[in-house]
Amino acid sequence: MQATELIEKLKETLAKDISDFRIVTTEHGLKKNRAYRVWAEVSNKKLKDVVKKLFSLQEYPHFSVSSGVDTGQNIEILLHFTLNYAAPKEQVLLTLRVKLPKKRPVMETITDLIPGALISEKEKREFLGIEIKGLAPGRAFLDDSLAGVFPWRKDKKGANKIAKNLHTGERIEQK
Amino acid sequence: MSLLQHSVALLIAFPLAFAFLTAITEKLSAKVKNIVVPVGMLSVVCTAFLTSVDVFANGTKVYTMGAELPSITMPAKLAIPIRIVFIVDAFSAFMLLLSSIVATAAFLYSASFIREAQAKYYSLLFLMLAGMFGLACTADLFNLFVFLEVLSISSAALIAFFVDFKASEASYKYLIVSSLASLMVLLAVGILYAQYDMLNIAALAKVLRFSFVDIIALALLVSALAMKAGSVPMHFWVPDAYSRAPAAITATLVVASQSCLYALFRVSFSLFGAFPLIHIIAYAIILLGILSMFIGVTMALPQKDIKRLMAYHAISQTGYMLLGVGIGLLVGNTANIYALKAMEGGIFHIINHALYKGLLFLTAGAIIYSTGKRNLDELSGLARRMPATTIFFITGAAAIAGLPPTNGFASKLLIYESSYIFNPLFSIIAMIVSILTLVSFVKVFCSAFLGPELKALSNVKEVPKPMLFAMGMLSFFIIIFGLFPDIVLNTIVEPAAMALLNQKAYIGALG
Amino acid sequence: MFNILHVAAHSIFIITLALLLSLLFNGLERKLIARMQARIGPPIIQPFLDIKKLFIKENIVPANSIKWLFNAMPLVALASALLLFLYMPFAGMPPLLQAHGDLILVLYLFIIPPLALAIGAFASASPYASIGAQREIVLMMSYEFVLSVVVIAFAWLLSFSHAGAYAFSFDTLTAYPIWNLVDGIGKLGVALLLVSALAVFPAKVAKLPADISEAKTEIAEGVLVEYSGRNLALLLMAQAVQALAFASLIVALFFPWNISAFLALPSIFALIADFIFFLVKTFAIMFASLILVSAATARLKVDQAARIYIYYVFLLALFGLAFIGLDRLLVM
Amino acid sequence: MGLDALKRSLWVFHINTGSCNGCDIEIIAALTPRYDAERFGVKLVGSPRHADVLLVTGPVTRKMKERLIRAYEQMPEPKIVVVVGNCGSTGGVFYESYNLEGPIDKIIPVDIYVPGCPPRPEAIIHGLAKAWEKLEGMKKCKQQNL
Amino acid sequence: MLSFVKQLVKQLFKKPSTNPFPCKHVPKSFTHLMEEVEKGKAKINKPIKTPPRFRGRLIYHEDKCIRCKQCIRVCPAKALEFDEKNNRIKHYVSRCTFCGQCVDICPVKALEQSDEFLLADYNKDAGFLIPEKKQ
């Protein structure tokens, strides 16, 4: 399948569920090969449906990772998938954006669909302080002394207050 | 002098008398018992010791009960001995020595854990001794049967001494095997008596015609006694009986089994030694030996119960003796130096096994005594709290695995270094079994004595002094025998082997 | 009295010589392996330096270990390893305690150092050490099978041709080199025995491919993990001594010739010549079955190694035995 | 005398407290044929109990701090600590963080620093030479004191 | 397997690939050796030669520097600081990543990377601190 074809299909299947659909292409090399990055926003409620639908486009949609950004009012979770892999030069890099209100940042796990998402989700929980329903409990990987600190937050829950400068040994000023 | 002359009678009389006396003290007072038991023990052991020294120094001793002179075996005018005759040759003396050493240890050991009132226990122990001594000395087939019975019944009672369900089950199994064996012995005795009208072994040996029924008698005797000695394939009673009995009794039971082994050898050498087809019996014994060795050790490897494991090893060790002596029987004369060596190995192994297996059972008893546990999975790190027991265990384990400088090494060495002549596989198997034994005991040692300390075992204490003393005594013999095997070989083992091989001398003893 | 003193002095001499030689061989081994790996490698006296250093280091005894066993075992291991040399022909000389021991005793003495090592490891109560010790024991069991066949085969063979001789004494073995007793197929049998004995070598001294009990990358030096300072020095010496002892054992069994017999040299030169010849022989054996092999193999797993020893090498040895028997049959 | 023996037989235990691996692979490289630190009697050992030198890399993460201390304490005396790489010496490129406790000399006493990011294998060997120098100096001090 | 054994044996007889820096084995006294080397009486083996444009320790030419602080701006490790008192750039070798980014950005080539890389010492601050002036 060609990347463009897949993107068309993607648009079709997900038309009702997504918004802010963007295709970014870049060119590389002497032959100006195109790379396709697709961005789309999904509501929190529909996320799981959308992920399920991806399975109709690709036998095993490859979930790469999810990123998380504290934008002030919201916490954005971005799920990065690669579709159409193993097709030379035609892979599509799809990013689904979910916005969680900072007051109540709750989402559902996708580990039942994609077991490999486990580390990613635990990481989001631990670094951003969001709640993920259906995800196995257990503190992920930060030391217990860091409980209550969410390093990716840009508010007072962030890591600034405990960070220090190794060269001088001083605490880092509140940024 | 005259007492020494009658020592053979005392050998039987003392234990019987003290068994009776001790039983009575039960009704009287503990104080009396506390005097009677040690005194009895001392006299019994001394008698046995003196008798055997006498025999080793002055040659075979013949004793006839009720004769004007104990050495007169034949009543006037009769050609066959009808009185109760005892012939104590070097092999018998060897057995006496061995039983008395282990019995001493067992008595000592019991002192700390058999509570005051239980005079019955000692009484049974005396009875057992009587059985063993009698078995070793008697020259009469019927008496052989009687002493066997005495031994069996007292053993069975002692196995069940701490009555719990498993112990009584073990005792029950033992009794069944014993009575089956006794029945077979009795049958054989009957067959022989019906034909030749006599029961004296030496006399019988002279006239035996090796008819078909004789051979049946032989087969009955050999299989019954092998069964009682705990050889494969009739070994199944051993693990139960050995593991359920109190440790001191188990140690004595080992000797009891050796006594049956003694009887087996006695029958095959002294009674049937001239049998032209004796090599068939020899091969059978060798085969039983090899099977016992191998099956015993492989069954031992997976065991979790420490005493059961040791019991399987006892079966396996019995194999060595059967192998050694079997080879001796195969060749049947003293000319072949390898045969003699193999026999010596087998016989030396009898005493060695009694010593180290006795010791091992006592250490197992010590563990059970201190921890109340017998499952290896529940034991760990005991070396911290029981260093003396640990050392004794190491001694015993090294001996059973045949590591130098222990007595186990000395006797196994003789077997390895002679049996290969007859078939290199004999030696190889013997060595392999030895290695497996080592592995098995390393396993026991590591899981019980080494490793981390368990919470449940943090209050464990070393066992009381008498127990340590008993174990120490056996360890001492193990090391001494290991360091100076030549002395032991020359003074007691070789005469014993010669006594077995030399059927004519035995017959001649009758006069 | 004089005799006892003489024996004592002689033993001290032999033990010292053995210790020095084994460390030297150990250094040589490290050097050669390094050179095979295209490196300069440590100086040949490196083992001496290591041992010297270990003796000045602190000797830590883990708090939850069984201290007396933990401390005693290195000594037992080294002592029993050194004792071997008193019962074996060494450096071209007949064994000192010839009269008191023989091949079987030597075989059993060989068991003690690894056993002591394993017990010491168990006594340290470290999980890594326990795993190492378990492996050590499984391995020991599997290769001992092979050795027992080799030894018995020797005695058996000797019993045919020299029935009166005491087959297990090294005297006899030196007097009647094994190769001379057989022809054709028997020689093949002896060669098989040699191969199987050599195959045991790496396992015997915990070298690749059978350094399973120490496996650095798996169980962090395994049996040795808790040892430090003096105790570690003793254990390392014990290992080096064992290696030399095993090599001398193979020399004594398979290559008992002395060169002086061929050269007809005066006594002192004969001694020296024999000594040098002995060094050459042991070195050749070590090189072939230890150095080269451990440089060119990966570590086996314990079950793989055990299977190889129990099935293949053991069978090989049995075939050796059978061939020898066959050879006898053909002769008769 | 003792220190001399130490000098010629330095056994090394390596611990990574959160480095980028750059230094770690150069440490391994220092043992491989081109550089061959074993010719100095250096040996990488698997247990701190056997070690004379603790080679530390990395800026010490929260989780590794305690383990670093433990490894240090388990080493028998006398012992030397060598820090390889700048992120272990000062924090280097990771100079500010919420999860770092370094640099190493704040946690355990350091004898020798080998700067570089990563240092070449020969620079690590040079660090070893510094250790010899230090041991020789110590020996001298001892002799003078006596 | 055999081919590898062959290879090993071959290497046994070849010259080893090791560069014996600084000396083949541990010297009797390294201190003494270094003293001799300084006096020119003894020699040590050189390390493997660095290629041209090797990124070694920084050299700061204070005379060229125009104090624009661009170097400080791009230094990823805060290895460069502005020393207000002496009005110059201060460089900590033990913080540097040797990336050479400061060298690249300096408009007047006041910074330069030498080929020096044997920098081990007992003290991370001693002797390391540039600035040395250009000799």
Next chain:
Amino acid sequence: MNKSKKCSISIGPIHPALKEPIQIEVLVEGERVKDASFSLGHVHRGIEWMGLRRNPIQIIYLAERVCGICNISHPLAFCIAVENAANIRVPERAEYLRTIYAELERIHSHLLFLGVAAHELGFDSILHYIWLIREKVLDVIEYLTGNRITKAVLMIGGVRRDISKKQIPKIKEMLAYYKKAYEKLCEILLDDPTIKLRTRDIGVLSKEEALKLCAVGPTARASGVKKDTRQDFPYAAYADLDVEAITPDVLLGEIRGDVFDRIIVRLLEIKQSLELIEKCIKELPEGPTLYEPVLQKLLVDLKKVDNEGIALVEAPRGELIHYLRMQNSETLFAWKIRAPTYANMHTIVPMLKDSELADVPIIVASIDPCLSCANRAVLADKEAIIAQEKIHELCVKKTLKIKERLKRWEHV
């Protein structure tokens, strides 16, 4: 000694098999692994957080130190992500140069892996042999970039160092050297019986599981997933070169997904890298190497960007992702790194189950874990944690004891 006693052994974070701290907890029965779990976080330095406090040029060197082994892949991914956000088109020559650097890195990294794998098997002669061979590529890297390990040649919008005509012969010489060495390596690694014994059918990962657990890189390819970012997703010069994902059946005709297969894949990829470098040199276009040579201007330009960017790069260990967002500031607004080992770490659990204790190191090494950037997760079941605590307790006790001793020592 009792075979049936279950015991839990923790390997790492300080363990000779792991030059990097990771903790693997295996529940063993005898020597058989019944269950495995791992805990990471020992190397977590907070690099992504640091990135939010630095400018993009500084971050290149920070990204380089996410891992010292893939120190081209990380900055490359970062640069591409920035270029993606800022809409920068990199000059073609720079793309080819990037490809050459990246492939040099792959060669060194794969050789490193092969040596390490041999070392895990106790086969140190191979470690030495391979690492000696590896010196060649390090020499070339040092020659081209100025350092053996940290290359520091990437820049947003291109590369910092060009490869001059004068330098090409040295690269060609290296290629020739490796072509010969490759044959030898194949012989050594593929024909050795002990290696086969230790790696064949050990640590098997089925294709199904590889897909489910989102495995990437050689780990996935060894299980038959033909996934390679260089093949699938154009970046740098790769699409021009028609890269093909390598699976073990190329050489052996079958895929088993075991440790041996993972070795094969990496071995074959070395050859592939050599070919790619050769092609790149041949087809190297002329032109500038930087989109904006004046760095001050670059920084100013980047400050104006308000966008997000994402990049995929095939690092030696597999697909690597950098996502970032810039919002009119000199520093980043968000940065997320997903290293290949982060994705692959899960796969060791099914690989380890039912293996033997002795296999653990080689299995773990076989995914070539480079935890520096993957340090993220704890997956420990309860039982293992308890056992772990027990061991820990013992360790603490020990330490206290030793402390006491040390104090005594000081007094003396």
